[in-house]
Amino acid sequence: MNNTPVGIQRALISVSDKTGIEELAAALYNLGVEIISTGGTATLLERAGIPTRSVASLTGFPEMMDGRVKTLHPLVHGGILGLRDNPTHQDAARNAGIQWIDLVVCNLYPFARTIEHMETNLDEAMENIDIGGPSMIRSAAKNVGWVTVATDPADYPLLLEELSTKKAISFDTRRRLSAVAFQHTAAYDALIQSYLTEDKFPNTVTFSYRKKSGLRYGENPHQEAAVYEAQTPPSKRDAMSVLKASILNGKELSYNNINDADGALLTLREFHGPACVVVKHANPCGACTDSVLLTSVEKAYEADALSAYGGIVAMNRTCTVPVAEFLHGKFLEIIIAPHFEPEALAILKRKKALRILQTGEVKPLNTALTLKPVAGGLLMQDRDVSVMTKPALLTVTKLQPTEAQIDDMLFAWKVLKHVKSNAILIAKDKVTQGIGPGQVSRVDAVKIAIRKSVQLTGAVLASDAFFPFRDSIDELAATGIKAIIQPGGSVRDQEVIEACDEHGIAMVFTGVRCFYH
Numbered sequence: 292m293n294n295t296p297v298g299i300q301r302a303l304i305s306v307s308d309k310t311g312i313e314e315l316a317a318a319l320y321n322l323g324v325e326i327i328s329t330g331g332t333a334t335l336l337e338r339a340g341i342p343t344r345s346v347a348s349l350t351g352f353p354e355m356m357d358g359r360v361k362t363l364h365p366l367v368h369g370g371i372l373g374l375r376d377n378p379t380h381q382d383a384a385r386n387a388g389i390q391w392i393d394l395v396v397c398n399l400y401p402f403a404r405t406i407e408h409m410e411t412n413l414d415e416a417m418e419n420i421d422i423g424g425p426s427m428i429r430s431a432a433k434n435v436g437w438v439t440v441a442t443d444p445a446d447y448p449l450l451l452e453e454l455s456t457k458k459a460i461s462f463d464t465r466r467r468l469s470a471v472a473f474q475h476t477a478a479y480d481a482l483i484q485s486y487l488t489e490d491k492f493p494n495t496v497t498f499s500y501r502k503k504s505g506l507r508y509g510e511n512p513h514q515e516a517a518v519y520e521a522q523t524p525p526s527k528r529d530a531m532s533v534l535k536a537s538i539l540n541g542k543e544l545s546y547n548n549i550n551d552a553d554g555a556l557l558t559l560r561e562f563h564g565p566a567c568v569v570v571k572h573a574n575p576c577g578a579c580t581d582s583v584l585l586t587s588v589e590k591a592y593e594a595d596a597l598s599a600y601g602g603i604v605a606m607n608r609t610c611t612v613p614v615a616e617f618l619h620g621k622f623l624e625i626i627i628a629p630h631f632e633p634e635a636l637a638i639l640k641r642k643k644a645l646r647i648l649q650t651g652e653v654k655p656l657n658t659a660l661t662l663k664p665v666a667g668g669l670l671m672q673d674r675d676v677s678v679m680t681k682p683a684l685l686t687v688t689k690l691q692p693t694e695a696q697i698d699d700m701l702f703a704w705k706v707l708k709h710v711k712s713n714a715i716l717i718a719k720d721k722v723t724q725g726i727g728p729g730q731v732s733r734v735d736a737v738k739i740a741i742r743k744s745v746q747l748t749g750a751v752l753a754s755d756a757f758f759p760f761r762d763s764i765d766e767l768a769a770t771g772i773k774a775i776i777q778p779g780g781s782v783r784d785q786e787v788i789e790a791c792d793e794h795g796i797a798m799v800f801t802g803v804r805c806f807y808h
């Protein structure tokens with residue numbers, strides 16, 4: 292392969308995104324480059340007074356079939372693909388009248404923009420699938436030894452700098468731009484297949500992510516990191532994302548900030564009424580829902596003020612001045628809200644390092660797939676958007692839970708779904724009291740939740756999976772906890788039920804587990 296610098300004598304320009312194309316074409320023309328172009332690009336350049344040769348004049352065939360056929364021709368692809376140092380290719384080009392094309396500037400029909408509109412039908416979508424463009428891009432990217440390809444307007448200045456100073460494009464630049472070009476076509480094809488695929492778990496999956504930014508580091512300072520946004524059709528997109536939030540104050544988000552804020556938003560989206568969730572290390576450490584937002588924030592924070600130190604506070608209503616005044620004196624990494632009253636924002640901004648995220652309306656969870664990389668592969672599943680309701684609960688003990696206890700159980704279950712398993716959560720009056728997350732033994736999770744609880748008397752306990760033994764129930768006997776919600780399904784369920792009856796505890800089964808790993 293030729294790895295020496297290559298000059299540009301002839302360029303083919305055909306772009307959908309016309310950002311910067313007039314400036315590039317004018318500069319190329321002034322450098323003595325012959326410009327070949329197609330369709331709307333040619334019209335634009337001609338209007339700008341830049342001499343342009345049409346593809347039709349090159350091939351001898353007019354653009355036809357509404358522009359579907361214009362560049363799919365041997366005189367185009369031969370000019371791009373031919374190896375300039377191969378005698379056979381040289382002879383073939385000479386005999387066929389093929390002229391070498393040294394630079395291809397091309398990007399593709401706006402398929403992504405077309406499908407952003409939910410009313411777009413299949414015919415409209417298919418018409419915006421580019422065929423000739425990807426063929427030219429791939430041809431140029433393949434022949435990296437001799438041809439330069441540019442698909443991103445951000446790379447135009449680099450091309451012009453090298454041509455102006457060195458009269459040629461270096462191999463390193465050609466190779467880098469070749470990789471960018473294949474990224475461009477791969478992302479394009481990935482979006483198309485995602486749009487067309489109706490099978491939730493097809494035999495082959497391809498995802499496209501666009502780099503949003505580099506990050507200072509990953510989970511730890513010695514790890515490099517970056518954050519990417521998914522390029523997906525609207526119908527398969529999550530309803531909201533921390534990556535779409537506006538940063539109103541503070542430094543850029545770190546890897547851990549993004550991960551924790553994502554966990555906070557997912558938990559918050561369980562609630563319809565005014566609610567607040569406090570998250571630390573991606574686990575809820577406090578949550579409350581109340582008719583008054585300030586009360587929700589205060590109680591969620593005070594549920595575990597020790598763990599809330601350096602944590603994230605997320606609310607699903609506009610942050611008001613009283614809420615801002617309460618939070619201002621606390622050490623927090625991030626505050627998240629749909630909106631902020633101007634005076635409230637001014638109060639919070641007194642802390643220069645505090646990250647303030649504005650999300651817009653907090654939307655309910657939707658059924659976007661969740662992805663988890665594993666060594667050598669990927670796990671995919673539906674997001675757990677199950678909603679527990681009172682009619683779904685099965686009371687299995689002699690003692691029936693009260694209406695207030697059922698309300699607390701349903702509240703606890705919403706938060707429990709977002710606590711790492713094995714998980715135990717204790718709640719009272721729609722406020723978390725103690726949370727035992729991520730333990731390898733359920734009884735240990737129970738002990739931690741009890742130890743961290745502020746109020747136990749009259750509280751309810753929620754477990755994300757069944758109790759394998761009665762030991763956890765015996766642990767609760769003297770605490771004052773009077774109701775339990777759990778999935779059930781253990782071979783020792785009857786033993787656990789009898790333990791509850793002995794200790795005067797009501798227990799309901801959900802029939803649904805809510806593991807979260």
